[in-house]
Amino acid sequence: MFKIFSSIRKEFLLLVSDKVGLALMFVMPLLLVFIITIIQDSAYKIVNENEIPMLVVNHDQGNGGEKLVNLLTSSRLFKIDTLNNLPESALKKELLARGKMIALFIPPNFTSGLESNTGQISHMMMADMGLETDSASNRTEKLPVLSFYHDPVLQENYSASVLGVVDSYLGTIEKTMMIERIYADMDIASKSVKLSEKMASNRVKINQIVATNSDSVAVPNSTQHNVPAWTIFAMFFMVVSLGSNIVKERVNGSFLRLKTMPTSFMLVMLSKMAVYVVVAILQVTLTFSVGVWILPKIGLPELTMPTNFPAFAVVVLISSMAAVSYALLIGSWAKTQEQANGFGAISIIIFGAVGGILVPSFVMPEYMQSASKFSPLHWCLEGFYILFLKGGSWHELRSVVLFLGVFILICQICTYIKLRIEKII
């Protein structure tokens, strides 16, 4: 027992003497969680909460253009800046000069064109029903064309979304005008208001439901991604501390010296694993506590903890073991400390980028999503996603446990082989 205690104590003393390693393992994830969450959250707010600045030039001589502007304003999606005296030819220049991303030009014939169109449709309906209308009032005018200007940096799907909103409001105006015109032609214009209201309230609603296996209402946000992501990243960064310790012990002969003693080398390796698994658990405790208690205090989304605690413990434990096993692998194969630190750190950054730590893998192209499956960090993150966002069923965690189990096994076997080659075991 004293032997085990001494071995664990030695690993602990080596760990606390490595100040840089400790900073990388405990300070780095906290800084990354704060910085990246703040950045991502502000970007998220820009897209989802802020009004989109839009320049509107309304040359319409009727009231349809004004109605459209009012609808766009009341939607609270846009921050409308009107400049009705501006000629269309100067709009492009003005858009860029004012730093707006989008502009809408409403032509002079907007209302008259729409009225002409609704008049023609109403006339056709009346004729089909055998009713007479005042054909003299049916002026024929071309359908108006709105012009939508946008900055070239604006993404295609973003402008398509804005166009969709404008188009939806145009439809509303057209429908209202159509009802008014048909009712007017039937000499019951006063009754059209009731129908318009009914049609407006009769629209099919869309319920937005988050698909999870539990009653959890946690939605993907910057905190739910960044806290587990950077914790995993920091867990694997223990390669700098643990990996270089192993290289030192290999190179300076400590391991060989142990071979001459009445002790098992397994004790040395198990002590290392035990200490660093505890380190990983402390990392999780620290960063997750920040996510739950500190981030909401600075206006960032709160981390919603999973409800399936045993599954959470399994994911933390297997992720820790994966990180420790990778550090053992690098430490046993690297020839120098510099090699262990350099290769270890760079490989973790690459694994992190590919595995969806920096950017979630679902926004990656398909081939990168396939590549991400080869990153252990991806599977660790996937485990946390299943816990946090999908309710964490054991069934879904099976693939995570399987992949990480295989990864741990491969790392441990490779470590064993190298230590055998060096006659340490």
Place this chain on the structure above:
Amino acid sequence: MYKGPSIQIENITKRYRSAQEDSLSQVSLQINQADVFGLLGPNGAGKTTLISILCGIISPSQGYVHYYINGKEITEKQRRSQIGFVPQEYAFYQELTAKQNLDYFGAMYNISRQDLSLRTHELLTELGLGKVADKEVSTFSGGMKRRVNLAIGLIHKPAILFLDEPTVGVDVQSRNAIIKYLEKINSTGTTIVYTSHHMSEAEEFCNRIALIDHGRVVTEGELSDLLTENNATSLQSLFIKLTGEAYRD
């Protein structure tokens, strides 16, 4: 004091996996209890390979090694508790203090907590490290580190001690302290097997030597007998006579 065999080496041959030649070839030696046995030879002669085999770090390709304590052969398991090994490198943790290093390695020898505390204090004091016992070893001079390296090998009071160039790169005072302490433990019956490139130190310290070159024992025996047999005035002249003047890089 018992003077029978302590280590019996029988026809040891070692060839590394990728090597074309044997590192050791048909080496047979007898080292008696309480001997200070010098394993001498030029670079690449096979000294470290032989010590590594004797300590159980590597296995020989052929041959056997038998260990005895007071005439009784000991098992491999017992051997691990009875031998001490002081490698050429600083094979300990420079981030830890001298005391922490001795505590750790002592625990690996199954020494109880109480005994270890006493032994650590005793050893560090004897080797002039008592005042710096709680200082990080990385702050020590080369000589102090050598003494820590030696103390770790002696923590369990081994019956047989293997020393691979224990005084390389140290100052005169540290070398003197190390040799004096080794002479002291030898006088209590500890067998010492020692390699060095310091011929004068070996001449003064060892009672028996074996000269190894190209993996073979060139000569071995009592130092005075070897000098007489080979008509040499010193160990250095004997060494040059038997191994030649050519560089061994």
